[in-house]
Amino acid sequence: MASDLKTYFEAVGRTPLLTRQEEVELSKRIESGDQKARDRMIRANIRLAVSVAKKYSNKGCDLEDLIQESSLGLIKAVDRFDWRKGFKFSTYAYWWIKQSVRQHIAAQSGSIKLPAYARGTLFKMRQLAEEYEEEFGFAPTQQEIADLLGTSLNTLQSLIKSAKATVSLDGSAFQSDPDSNKSMHEMLVDDSLPDMDNEIDKNYLVNVVRDALTNLSPREETVLRLRFGISEVDLEGSSL
Amino acid sequence: MPMPKGFKAENGYATTKQFAGGDDYRSIAEKMTKDGYKMNHATARNVFLSALQKIAKPVHNIHNIPTTGDKLLKTAKDPRFQIGVAEILNTINLRKK
Numbered sequence: 382m383a384s385d386l387k388t389y390f391e392a393v394g395r396t397p398l399l400t401r402q403e404e405v406e407l408s409k410r411i412e413s414g415d416q417k418a419r420d421r422m423i424r425a426n427i428r429l430a431v432s433v434a435k436k437y438s439n440k441g442c443d444l445e446d447l448i449q450e451s452s453l454g455l456i457k458a459v460d461r462f463d464w465r466k467g468f469k470f471s472t473y474a475y476w477w478i479k480q481s482v483r484q485h486i487a488a489q490s491g492s493i494k495l496p497a498y499a500r501g502t503l504f505k506m507r508q509l510a511e512e513y514e515e516e517f518g519f520a521p522t523q524q525e526i527a528d529l530l531g532t533s534l535n536t537l538q539s540l541i542k543s544a545k546a547t548v549s550l551d552g553s554a555f556q557s558d559p560d561s562n563k564s565m566h567e568m569l570v571d572d573s574l575p576d577m578d579n580e581i582d583k584n585y586l587v588n589v590v591r592d593a594l595t596n597l598s599p600r601e602e603t604v605l606r607l608r609f610g611i612s613e614v615d616l617e618g619s620s621l
Numbered sequence: 622m623p624m625p626k627g628f629k630a631e632n633g634y635a636t637t638k639q640f641a642g643g644d645d646y647r648s649i650a651e652k653m654t655k656d657g658y659k660m661n662h663a664t665a666r667n668v669f670l671s672a673l674q675k676i677a678k679p680v681h682n683i684h685n686i687p688t689t690g691d692k693l694l695k696t697a698k699d700p701r702f703q704i705g706v707a708e709i710l711n712t713i714n715l716r717k718k
């Protein structure tokens with residue numbers, strides 16, 4: 382872990398948490414435009430933002446970036462928190478922080494950008510599949526997931542398809558050796574071309590059959606031609 | 622009635638439908654008789670299978686399969702072999718063209 386980040390965590394850890402009463406008081410002051418109260422509220426809850434960011438640190442984004450995004454989510458929550466509803470600030474802020482981090486991860490991962498609802502559905506789908514497997518011991522079918530999410534199977538399938546990881550054709554073909562000269566497009570099999578081994582075998586077989594044809598009597602040759610529907614014109618000049 | 626077993630149950634019969642423009646044995650016999658090779662439909666079939674056995678022999682040799690009469694006849698009757706030979710003959714024709 383970078384020493385800057387360690388220092389930051391230490392600093393964050395030193396900030397005391399707020400009591401319920403303090404939260405309400407600060408919220409009231411924030412409402413009346415007190416900037417200092419706003420700063421205090423943010424500082425006192427930054428631990429929550431860090432903890433949420435850490436949860437998502439294995440999603441392919443830098444932890445520093447995630448902390449930054451979660452802090453932005455926290456600021457949004459501080460500005461929108463309504464103390465009158467009687468909830469603890471952390472309960473309310475958690476969702477804003479989580480949403481902010483998720484949005485950042487989705488924006489950074491993959492070259493195909495999906496709309497927010499699609500990313501949300503995919504996230505719910507993964508979560509649901511995990512919970513289902515934990516409970517029943519086997520993975521749910523796509524139809525089951527679609528039913529549980531209240532979406533159609535077609536929509537779910539197209540979302541899964543859109544979210545698949547993309548690979549650059551110009552990238553290295555071997556992930557273990559990024560300096561390899563071979564790129565992905567050089568290694569991909571072209572199915573539109575005939576298989577070389579098959580072609581060689583086929584050519585060999587054609588030659589064998591061609592030789593065998595010379596052993597046929599004119600009677601056999603004619604019957605074979607008639608049975609296979611090969612016209613005389615076709616065979617003009619051939620040994621058949 | 623017992624379930625059908627054996628080669629034909631698995632691979633089916635070779636029919637003229639499998640060869641575009643191909644004749645049935647009766648038509649072949651008529652045409653051959655007209656051309657001076659007197660034969661009936663059964664002979665047409667025997668001649669056809671004899672020709673295919675001659676073609677099957679070197680193919681058996683390539684794949685190290687015994688070239689006994691019954692083995693060659695079995696290959697000659699195999700619709701997959703017949704379709705393969707028809708395709709090869711067409712390939713030879715295309716190359717000639």
